[in-house]
Amino acid sequence: MSEKKINDTYYGLRGEKVKISKNAKIENADLICKQRILSVAEAAGTENIVFKEIDNEIKDKVSEVFGDVNSDAADSYVISVKDEGITVYSDSENGKRYAACAIEKHYDNGIEKGILYNVPICEFRAVKVYIPGREHIGFFKKFIDLCMYYGYNTLVLEIGGAMEYKTHPEINSGWAEYCNIFKEYQGKSLDVQHSMPWNKNSIHCENGNGGFLSQSELAELKKYCDERGIEIIPEVPSLSHCDYLLINHHELAENQNDPLPDTYCPSNPKSYELLFDILNEVIELFKPRIIHIGHDEWYSFGICDKCKGKDPAEMYAGDIFKIYDFLKQKGIKTMIWGDKLLNARDDRSGDTHGGALVKTRHIPSGKTVEYLGEEHPVYNEYWGNEADKTEGGVLTVIPETYKAINLVPKDLLIMNWYYRLQKESDRVFHDNNLWSVYGNFDTGRESENWFERIAAGVHGLSISNWSMLDQRHMQRNGVLFGIAYASMMVWNREFEETQRANNTLIVAHDLFQYNNRDILSKPHIEIIHGTDIIIPHKSFVDGYGMSDETDRMGCYTIYYDDESTEAYPILWGHNIGYMLPDWYEQDKDWIGTKMVIEPTYTCDYVLQDGKVFYKLVIPTAKNVVKVEADILDKYKDRVFVDKITIVRNRGI
Secondary structure, three states: OOOOOOOOOEEEEEEEEEOEEEEEEEEOOOHHHHHHHHOOOEOOOEEEEEEEOOOHHHHHHHHHHHOOOOOOOOOOEEEEEEOOEEEEEOOOHHHHHHHHHHHHHHOOOOEEEEEEEEOOOOOEEEEEEEOOOHHHHHHHHHHHHHHHHOOOOEEEEEOOOOEOOOOOHHHHHHHHHHHHHHHOOOOHHHHHHOOOOOOOOOOOOOHHHHOOEOHHHHHHHHHHHHHOOOEEEEEEEEOOOOHHHHOOOHHHEOOOOOOOOOOEOOOOHHHHHHHHHHHHHHHHHHOOOEEEEEOOOOOOOOOOOOOOOOOHHHHHHHHHHHHHHHHHOOOOEEEEEOHHHOEEEOOOOOOEEEOOOEEEEEEEEEEEEEEOOEEEEEEEEEEOHHHHHOOOOEEEEEOOOHHHHHOOOOOOEEEEOOOOOOOOHHHHHHHOOOEEEEOOOOOOOOOOOHHHHHHOOOOEEEEEOOOOOOHHHHHHOOHHHHHHHHHHHHHOOOOOOOOHHHHHHHHHHHHHHHHHHHHHOOOEEEEEEEEOOOOOOOOOOOOOOOOHHHHEEEEEEEEEOOOOEEEEEEEEOOOEOEOOOOHHHHHHOHHHHHOOOOOEOOEEEEEEOOEEEEEEEEEOOOOEEEEEEEEOHHHOOOEEEEEEEEEOOOOO
């Protein structure tokens, strides 16, 4: 009997199995649907697979099997498996694609007879990412396939300086030169961010891997997304996070004293001439329904002579309206980050954030950073309550902007990432009749009262990747895990938010099966191992990347019957992890559970004697004689290899 998958809603596949023939005639479905279904097809089986719109007959069948659960939610679908064939019912092209993926998921030497009805609880299911570097375009496509597989429909793609601009090539050359500054050492971008005694935006130097893609390359990526039902919302950072615009247009900076400014002057008409030029190119390329214009973390305002004395909330709303009106004339909706519209106070610390009045103190750390041929002091920053507890340095005050919530357009779309600081932020947007979704969604910590919060009016969620768009960074930052976990939250009505450890096991297994299906179906090596070491590291964002030298714990030497050998590296966090004790006690401490998430996607979990081991599979193209673990001397007694199995026949 096949098992219910993490994103199944109402599950009734419990009969004998029906196989699918490679010669199956798949009617009323696009090429992507056909490819997903035929990827599991066999030499012989049913040749009758039909896609239809949802009709009263299938609604009655759903009610008969599952009760009064029929929904008009977009992208829902029904799969009916009978002796005579498979029928898929959906009223949307995305629903058809998700159904094709569901057939693929449930296929194990056939798919069981019965009925499956899947329906999402929210309409907006997104991942926010940077543009990939040219070397990661291949993984970008694999990532989009994964998003479709887990029922996502939106990609918020930060454009910045990482897209070719034909009207302003100086933006691209400036972006590449700017990002080159941060390549000297890990974390230099953070040092530069803190190199002035005022607040500066974080530096998104991972966008495009510090370079840019041509418009033709991006058009190809858009086509790939379109074919899989992933709508791209381009994010064009404006007002704040505008370093990419200002590198070669310093004359537009709000703070003329900043050698690397990140905020344009909203009182200078030329700021909008430049911004609208690049928006026109983005619109021409992506033809979007929605454009995200950023507007988070606005720190530098009221500085220049044109802006001094102006009301910050009115300036903020006025800037939004200028861009909103420009986009509305073109039939495009406007989306922003919502932090500056909130009079936010951290539920835990009491510190003020977002659009509240915020104090910060900048105290020299004794460290300096070199850029543009000069040395600059690096400051430690103390925010909120801490600013008043320290002395010396420079005290800055970020004025209030939250009153702008009464001034902005009422059809503005909000990505709310302050729900994690202030739970009542949901209510603030609801009370002001503003459409909102959760941005920077953290699936583990932020699932409290999940179904109630969605029912109250939140329209969906967006996972965020703030690092390079490649497998290892997205895996180790927990983004791939988060995509699968949130899929369970959105599609599975049996999701139990308090069962974090058990949910983690289920999600990790699903990801492992998805990533390793081809390997498991062929000869391979299976290794179960773990370590009692934690190699500490910062999150891989803000200019911090991975280091194989730091993470390497040794290798597996593979011996083949032709007397050749191969070394497969053992890398902490990638294919081996911490043997967290007392796994189920970690429901009390999600941070503890998060220690073991990094190897998921590459690895599955194996629980033994209350500890976590990690199952790794390695593909083999030749006949393997033996495999030996060669552990670095400093880790000799800290890496535990439980079992090595050479699988010569088809795996499970």
